[in-house]
Amino acid sequence: MSPPPPLGRSRKRASHVFDAALDDAELVAARAALAQGRWTEVRELLAATGDDWDRRGHRCDVLAREPSTTAWIRDWRLAEPESADAAVLLAHAAVHRALRGKERSEKARTACREAAARVPADPTPWLALLLLERSLGHEEDVVRLFDEVRHRHPEHHHAHYLMLARLAERRPGAGQDPLHEVYDFATWAAEQVPAHSPLAVLPVVAHAERYRVLATAGSESHDPLASGHWSSRRARQVMKASFDWWLEWETPGGAPAGTAHPRAFVDLNFLAHATHCEGRSAEAAALFHRIGRYATEAPWSYPDRDPHEAYTAARAAALGTA
Template structure:
């Protein structure tokens, strides 16, 4: 495995997809100016840390002109797996925004997968393209391809939870909904120190998003009873206890988990526990779940944080 450089905390930016990855933010800024060499160096140093690679590639792919610059890079280095996967995810992002063709994005992902058979990132791109609600056959296949390469892939599990939560959207609250079974299964299958232990909390938030969107829950999550039932309390306590024991300073997407957990503690009315999480989050909120179901995420985050920290 190629050794990756140390990562430091980035400057505060509201809703910055790079989170606290300084090297990623720097490479993204260079890419925005057409200098793809910084992205080349970044991905080379990332090596086969698959969660970190997936995070960095997907964030770089958000840059509006990433596809053009990645294509230039691939023309210069036709055998570069890094250039191919960056171009593929950029094509995926374009397709998801309605700016490009899904067929072209799928072809790019398949080409990238052929250049780097062990890399789950091209398969993550293919999974992102699937709009099937629930766990259709193709979704299950693609998720299986990701897990075959990295069983604890953080981003892929979050995608599956969000998709499964949308299944049977109109039936109302259901404590036996399949998204809970999936999240519990993934948490149990993962090693004891895996951040997938937080996945049941993510499933609960994603199900709230669906229920609130369809009118089965109030639009203010803190006013909902969704987080106060016995099962919900058990899920929140287990996740918070896991965080106290296994807090991961190094995981590239740990701030995603911390935001979900802080949101849950706010909705549960556990202000002291939420405050501890907000201290760790700092100025790195994530759109999900603060935007649920249709809120402006940064003001929602700030209001919840101020209340928890007693500064409102």
């Protein structure tokens, strides 16, 4: 599978179908059951997930996106009012409704705090709050909530991505500042985790998120291959280190058994685009082949943003038709 074309070329809409569930077949099945009102399958899924916090956060987030989730989970709570899982999922659903303008943000915050009180060790209600405040809150709220998640699970994958995206948006007029705080944060966070952690890719994510901000601000080309942001010495160092990590991860014995990450395709997507921008076409093609239908057009597109919308907006801006 060859890398995606540059942003100036069109692709068929059908190629942008992107399921946030990724390759979690159990999650896909439970989501389908919930759409038909069978919430007991969701209850079983979350019970089986246990304290795999990354997987629990991913599953709650994906389930909460569905328009019918709130109604069916309310039925679950009526049947089992003491269920902490139902409270957590309902809080996530309230956050997504608030982000879509269908719910008051304060009501969503209250639901998250109530869920957090039920399960003090669970970072998932705090992740829901972080999702909300990453878009609607003040920066001090975002930092505080990230700390709440990290206190409960220091390697929380999704929380680190949300924090990077928010930090990258600081000082958009500063341009390609190699001392920008998003790079410091990514380096610091990657240094705090074990060698096998997927968070080793955070420096690449930071570079891509900052590129998103600069391209939106108009100080960088919307075509990543034409942007100097990807050809700097620092960018090459970041990409090499992360790619070398992934090669080791993919090697038998490189990663601990049973540690396949629920959002591994998200990491691969960032790394594949970065490798493509660096001109390592053969390696990029191998990475894009691994991602398959989850590859996105833009280096910064991942399941928290619709890849087709990101691509369409970038292409319109590049062609001067925005």
